[in-house]
Amino acid sequence: MGAVKTKRMPRAVREQQMLDAAVRTFGQRGYMAASMDEIAELAGVSKPLVYLYLNSKEDLFTACIRREGQALTEAVRAGVDTRSSADRQLWDGLRAFFTHTAQHPDGWSVLHLQARTHGEPFAAEVAALRAELVAFVTELIAVTAREAHRDRDPDLAEREVAGLAEALVGAAESLAAWSNATPGVTARQTAATLMNFAWAGLGNLVEGRPWSPPAGAEYRP
Amino acid sequence: MGAVKTKRMPRAVREQQMLDAAVRTFGQRGYMAASMDEIAELAGVSKPLVYLYLNSKEDLFTACIRREGQALTEAVRAGVDTRSSADRQLWDGLRAFFTHTAQHPDGWSVLHLQARTHGEPFAAEVAALRAELVAFVTELIAVTAREAHRDRDPDLAEREVAGLAEALVGAAESLAAWSNATPGVTARQTAATLMNFAWAGLGNLVEGRPWSPPAGAEYRP
Numbered sequence: 001m002g003a004v005k006t007k008r009m010p011r012a013v014r015e016q017q018m019l020d021a022a023v024r025t026f027g028q029r030g031y032m033a034a035s036m037d038e039i040a041e042l043a044g045v046s047k048p049l050v051y052l053y054l055n056s057k058e059d060l061f062t063a064c065i066r067r068e069g070q071a072l073t074e075a076v077r078a079g080v081d082t083r084s085s086a087d088r089q090l091w092d093g094l095r096a097f098f099t100h101t102a103q104h105p106d107g108w109s110v111l112h113l114q115a116r117t118h119g120e121p122f123a124a125e126v127a128a129l130r131a132e133l134v135a136f137v138t139e140l141i142a143v144t145a146r147e148a149h150r151d152r153d154p155d156l157a158e159r160e161v162a163g164l165a166e167a168l169v170g171a172a173e174s175l176a177a178w179s180n181a182t183p184g185v186t187a188r189q190t191a192a193t194l195m196n197f198a199w200a201g202l203g204n205l206v207e208g209r210p211w212s213p214p215a216g217a218e219y220r221p
Numbered sequence: 222m223g224a225v226k227t228k229r230m231p232r233a234v235r236e237q238q239m240l241d242a243a244v245r246t247f248g249q250r251g252y253m254a255a256s257m258d259e260i261a262e263l264a265g266v267s268k269p270l271v272y273l274y275l276n277s278k279e280d281l282f283t284a285c286i287r288r289e290g291q292a293l294t295e296a297v298r299a300g301v302d303t304r305s306s307a308d309r310q311l312w313d314g315l316r317a318f319f320t321h322t323a324q325h326p327d328g329w330s331v332l333h334l335q336a337r338t339h340g341e342p343f344a345a346e347v348a349a350l351r352a353e354l355v356a357f358v359t360e361l362i363a364v365t366a367r368e369a370h371r372d373r374d375p376d377l378a379e380r381e382v383a384g385l386a387e388a389l390v391g392a393a394e395s396l397a398a399w400s401n402a403t404p405g406v407t408a409r410q411t412a413a414t415l416m417n418f419a420w421a422g423l424g425n426l427v428e429g430r431p432w433s434p435p436a437g438a439e440y441r442p
Contacts, residue, residue: 030340032253117338119251159406163396163414170395171388178387185380193384198418 015053018043022054023064027106031061031114031122065115065122068107069129075100076133086144091195093136094172098187098194101176108180112173130169138165168198236274239264243275244285248327252282252335252343286336286343289328290350296321297354307365312416314357315393319408319415322397329401333394351390359386389419 021043025034036057040047054060079096080089101108115126141161171194179190242264246255257278261268275281300317301310322329336347362382392415400411 113338117334164418166395166399167392167415167418171392174387174391193381194388197385197388
């Protein structure tokens with residue numbers, strides 16, 4: 001890329017190129033090992049320019065978390081029509097989620113692995129993103145449970161629904177990492193695996209058909 | 222603790238005290254922020270003694286991962302009787318898992334958060350531990366699926382079983398963190414939530430009752 005061409009580039013475009021390079025470097029090397037030299041070189045700019053635009057390694061990493069987090073939640077929201085049936089919403093949401101994580105493995109690594117364990121403010125950034133996804137799934141399960149229990153008291157307590165949503169999001173996170181690391185597994189197959197698992201289970205629960213502990217299992221929840 | 226009493230202590234006991242202090246510090250502060258000074262003080266020994274026994278911060282952290290990982294897998298294995306029915310094994314295994322993570326929140330934080338994101342050799346240590354848990358669950362699902370499909374070809378392909386095991390372990394990891402952070406949620410309640418979710422789903426799958434995508438969902442797995 002020639003110097004003249006580079007200079008003509010608007011700041012916003014240049015910044016996105018830096019973020020692209022940073023997400024790739026943080027995602028593949030990890031936050032600690034990633035160097036600003038490497039990020040600048042990959043972005044095709046000087047290191048002082050990266051500092052001028054994004055201030056510090058910490059601020060650059062925060063910008064990466066925000067951009068990748070926003071892109072992921074937007075992809076899921078765009079994939080779901082909230083007027084659809086609950087199982088259709090879940091299926092569409094899972095497909096959108098796994099398609100996005102498969103297409104952005106470095107971004108997913110930044111969010112899922114890097115951001116959670118390098119202290120504040122990173123952990124808080126990604127916790128807020130995760131909470132948004134959990135809330136989305138919680139609402140979906142709660143609505144479904146209420147619909148299924150129109151005639152009687154709901155069997156699924158609020159806390160149980162919150163736990164189910166945590167389980168589903170955790171399963172999705174685990175499968176996204178597995179799917180990205182397993183050659184030949186498509187986003188659609190991964191979504192179908194989790195949908196089968198989750199919906200067959202949730203479907204039974206909201207219809208009031210829970211699993212029963214075996215005799216002698218001392219079931220005292 | 223007096224100097225005389227300390228000196229009489231066998232090396233193995235002293236080392237466990239250092240590891241106790243290290244797990245607590247790494248779990249609560251994170252690997253990077255934890256200082257050897259703090260760990261030595263909490264263990265009631267001098268910093269040079271920690272280095273003498275455990276060599277370096279890296280080696281100390283590796284020793285923590287190994288000890289906590291071994292304790293967790295041993296707790297799960299001890300909780301499960303492999304001669305039991307599949308759902309009983311899963312229920313017993315989940316109770317053992319959540320009981321252990323609830324009783325050792327700092328150890329769980331070391332394994333689940335810290336160890337995964339600070340490069341090698343830590344990531345490899347905890348990946349091996351996780352692979353062991355996934356293999357245990359995979360075998361459980363595979364055996365159940367084979368039993369349910371005695372009369373016909375199994376519907377659950379090997380890859381599907383591997384995906385289901387990843388989903389279940391991911392759900393358990395997510396719920397352990399949620400349960401430890403949510404006041405008033407017991408290990409038994411958490412195990413019941415995941416058992417309900419997982420078994421109702423798995424039970425249907427292995428019986429050949431998968432979820433079916435809605436019309437128009439372009440289901441091409």
